[in-house]
Amino acid sequence: MSDLQAKPIRLHAFLAAAGIASRRACEELIKQGRVEVDGQPASIGQKVYGTEDIRVNGQPIPVLSQKRFRYILLNKPKGYLSSIKDPQGRPCAIDLIAPSIPDRLYNIGRLDQWSSGLLLFTNDGNFAAQLMHPSSEIDKEYFVQTDQPIPPGFAASFMRGIILEGVRYRAHAVRVVAPDKAHIVLIEGKNREIRRVLEHFGLRAKILERIRIGPLSIGELSPGQWRDLTEQEIYALKAYMSSRPSNKGPRK
Template identity: 50%
Template sequence: MKLKMRGSYLPDNSNSTAKEEVRLQVFLAHSGVASRRASEKIILDGRVVVNGVVVTELGTKVSEKDKITVDGKLISLEEQKRYVLLNKPLGVVCTQSDEKGRACAVDLLREQYTERLYNVGRLDMFSHGALIFTNDGDFAAKLSHPSAEIEKEYIVESSLPLPRRLAEDFKRGVRVEGVFYKAKDAEELNSHKMRVVLVEGKNREIRRVFENAGVAIRNLCRVRIGNVELGEMEPGEFRDLTEKEVHGLLKLCKN
């Protein structure tokens, strides 16, 4: 697998979390376990042990002096924050591990990065393209919250010619099985290809809208997340985001 490194962003390594007591979910997020919101669920599920005691109380305060494990694995604060763009290939899933034995996108990064990285947002198994990974829980929570309204741009190719008004309908809004789907922008590039920009990104939104119109999708690729473009990266390639890209993403967040 080729590795494309076109810039890296390594922020200040000083971490105030290590010097004071913080809420357990904050500690988990700063340890690269998951985003703060996902860490809350991990705690509520009884997967966290602090100094030998299972803790399910979200308000629990901890510091780096405490022995904290998640699923039996000892965790500690990660001083170096990572922000990585991956061109997720087809056929891999966006989970930390898969009970069905399918390849996981994060596995493509493990040889290069020792930090525990997790994806911000998802792409389904049959879609490919831009996917961001990080160990910065605050960054992940800000970007993934619906109120952030970060644009995601997709190129969609169909097996059959596109219905003439599908792009316009998608921009106005389409209701499918009681769920309302609306693209921020949609443009027919040719008879079999459309550019779609989403800000909310409901589950399988593009696929549901196309299926509702009787159109089978042949290829679906995410080419941009906010100010971060996939560019010429090949499937399986990854790179560190630049400082400008990281700050640009946070600046675009409306929350």
Template identity: 40%
Template sequence: MPENKKIRLAKFLAQSGVASRRKAEELIISGKVKVAGKIVKEPATTIDPSSLEIRVNNQPIILEEKVYYLLNKPVGYLSSVSDPHHDKTVLDLVPQEPRVFPVGRLDKDSQGLMILTNDGDLAYQLTHPKFEVKKIYRVKVDKRITADLAKKLLSGVSLTEGRAKADKVLIKSVYELEIVIHQGWKRQIRRMLESLGYQVLLLERIAEGKVKLGKLALGKYKRLSLKDLL
């Protein structure tokens, strides 16, 4: 990084692959970040990384090459960096260096497209609600699908977080839907369908933004470039 190039601390941590911008801010506020040996709790603090040592949880932070992986996540893997119960995580399916993290989440019982990266700025652009990045899911349910179900998904159902709506619904067969959403609430599609009396038998994310899962085999990954994602 050029000399005297000042940058917000939270942005630097995101660019370093420590975490997404929002998670980086949480790390700073919780007192886990040191600049030149001193704890800094203000995410907007500007720093010059070329002349100051930055540590997170007492580990020095060094800028790494940005990497982007598209993974076809199988059922049974957690979309997290680690798990205290030692369950399998998506990090078990991609190279260990440089260290990456999953962008957003896909619950353990679901499969399909996941993006992993060490680029916190990219993660922010894909996950922050203001960007309204659309995600497409293939969903199989336990009962016959009706036109009324599609209408209710489009008009919205009440969840704890608020009104959950599908942006688009396609009926693919008697038991299969394709649902497009930009909201990203936890287990959102499952909860929406459960509230309408349906159980999800299969949930697969097949697209996110401009990225499509395509024919990538289950459990496999491929490397992408930034232009593939934005």
């Protein structure tokens, strides 16, 4: 078992990553006594490694260490949802991958429907949960083209922090490269953060594309194309995650 897999995660997050249901629904399953870990009723907040005998309604969840892990990078086109399925029948990003992959995959993080760019998929629950957790502090870079020139104070204000409706939005870095174009790096990344800040300045995103997550870049993939990560990329991403300040122990 790798060092990354040796870190436990909360049971409801593990079940959600395994595709059982949403995190909230998995918590309800645990509350209802429908989840067992090594023959004992599970409890809310319980942590697991993924190698235990975990059962939902008596049915075993596959041991992660016995699965062949897949790590896939997709260039999500505009108009696709970051969901496994949509009740309204709108196209989902997973539909671009699923016909070619027998494994049950789930996306790591999200991009809103009208944003494009780098989106990761995997069947490695531990890896997904740790990468998605805010404490991982993985930086994500976005390319933005706006419908109007970007005002002079935009970059400094966004990096200093902007409070909108009681929520503070703060970019790690902003680099304006043309009157209507910028590169923005976020660490945590709240829902529609860049779009909300743009709207605050009277701007609208004509293009909002995620081009990098940590050491991974979108490269030459065209919208709708995907590929497996190389072993070197997987190693680099895991090493990058381990190097983040939150994973090095207490800060001085």
